[in-house]
Amino acid sequence: MMKILVEKDIRQCVGVNQTAFNAVADAFSRLADGKATVPSIVRVDVPEFNGEVDIKTAYLHGLDSFAIKIAAGFLDNYKLGIPTGSGMMVLVSAKTGNPEAVLLDNGYLTDVRTGIAGAIAAEYLAQKDIHTAGVIGAGAQARYQMRGLKLVRDFKKLLIYGIIPEQVDDYIREMSAELGVEVIKAESAEEVVRNSEVVVTTTPSKDPYLKAEWLHPGLHITCMGSDSEFKQELYANVFSKADRIVCDRKSQVFKLGELHHALEEGILTDSSNVTELGEITSHKKTGRQNDQEITICDLTGVGIQDTAIALLAYEQAEIKGMGLDLDA
Numbered sequence: 001m002m003k004i005l006v007e008k009d010i011r012q013c014v015g016v017n018q019t020a021f022n023a024v025a026d027a028f029s030r031l032a033d034g035k036a037t038v039p040s041i042v043r044v045d046v047p048e049f050n051g052e053v054d055i056k057t058a059y060l061h062g063l064d065s066f067a068i069k070i071a072a073g074f075l076d077n078y079k080l081g082i083p084t085g086s087g088m089m090v091l092v093s094a095k096t097g098n099p100e101a102v103l104l105d106n107g108y109l110t111d112v113r114t115g116i117a118g119a120i121a122a123e124y125l126a127q128k129d130i131h132t133a134g135v136i137g138a139g140a141q142a143r144y145q146m147r148g149l150k151l152v153r154d155f156k157k158l159l160i161y162g163i164i165p166e167q168v169d170d171y172i173r174e175m176s177a178e179l180g181v182e183v184i185k186a187e188s189a190e191e192v193v194r195n196s197e198v199v200v201t202t203t204p205s206k207d208p209y210l211k212a213e214w215l216h217p218g219l220h221i222t223c224m225g226s227d228s229e230f231k232q233e234l235y236a237n238v239f240s241k242a243d244r245i246v247c248d249r250k251s252q253v254f255k256l257g258e259l260h261h262a263l264e265e266g267i268l269t270d271s272s273n274v275t276e277l278g279e280i281t282s283h284k285k286t287g288r289q290n291d292q293e294i295t296i297c298d299l300t301g302v303g304i305q306d307t308a309i310a311l312l313a314y315e316q317a318e319i320k321g322m323g324l325d326l327d328a
């Protein structure tokens with residue numbers, strides 16, 4: 001039997017909430033415990049249309065199924081009035097290899113699991129009391145990252161900087177109502193960074209814009225926009241001002257994330273002190289130690305997150321009796 005789940009059902013099964021937080025945090029812990037098989041990412045670049053399609057997957061040892069995900073990011077889609085991100089997942093039985101479900105989520109599950117990774121980073125790395133958060137970019141992840149942050153920190157004010165004014169206006173209207181906080185348009189990325197206690201960078205920028213001299217004691221930055229070698233949001237020397245550097249998976253961020261540029265420019269080496277998020281969720285290493293530390297978490301998105309969130313969607317759909325069951 002094969003279950004087909006469509007986006008509107010999946011949205012009723014999974015959201016940016018504590019259940020998803022626990023599932024994704026558990027997946028990071030399993031990765032750190034050596035209980036995950038994570039193949040390399042397959043990426044198809046389509047430069048003619050400013051796009052890429054990634055295939056990500058991971059088997060979490062002991063779990064009944066694992067996800068294989070196809071995720072697209074086509075940056076010019078906004079000109080067509082459609083989202084940049086899309087995709088789907090297939091859930092495969094870890095016992096028989098048989099496909100069990102097709103999750104036609106249109107990229108929703110990727111958005112949620114990425115927002116949750118940001119929430120996990122903030123839970124362990126941000127100061128406990130946050131008044132002002134900041135976000136750079138005004139697209140899907142600017143929304144999901146702030147939903148994730150609100151789950152773990154009760155911030156009151158949100159500064160946003162984006163380069164397309166209409167997107168920023170839409171964001172302010174939507175997110176001030178949804179989060180119940182004051183959302184304010186900043187005139188520059190510098191204004192956001194200098195005046196926030198937590199900043200999340202969510203753009204596909206190819207040119208770095210976030211400068212080391214804007215950092216201040218107590219700041220936490222999550223950078224999640226760069227997930228391929230030609231993207232970069234932070235100048236590489238930003239990392240030389242960080243007291244604590246964390247990432248989702250070292251082997252990925254040193255190739256695809258911000259840390260790839262820091263490595264290339266000699267700001268860091270292979271043996272620099274970089275902690276994986278799972279080492280913190282599994283209590284092998286510690287997060288922030290005081291209110292003065294500057295912390296940075298580099299996220300590129302790991303297949304373990306996809307398996308965790310797809311399994312959650314499937315389990316919830318089974319409980320709620322949702323989806324179309326077909327004889328394959």
Ligand SMILES: NC(=O)c1ccc[n+]([C@@H]2O[C@H](COP(=O)([O-])OP(=O)(O)OC[C@H]3O[C@@H](n4cnc5c(N)ncnc54)[C@H](O)[C@@H]3O)[C@@H](O)[C@H]2O)c1
Nearest residue numbers: 084114137138139140141163202203204205225299300301
């Ligand atoms: N790390 C992960 O796990 C992960 C997961 C999903 C997406 N991503 C990446 O995150 C990025 C954002 O994804 P999205 O779905 O939110 O895209 P999106 O297109 O919905 O939003 C991107 C936003 O950034 C803005 N922007 C672009 N360049 C900018 C700049 N220099 N300064 C300020 N704003 C700028 C755009 O105008 C837009 O508002 C992409 O690079 C995507 O590949 C990473």
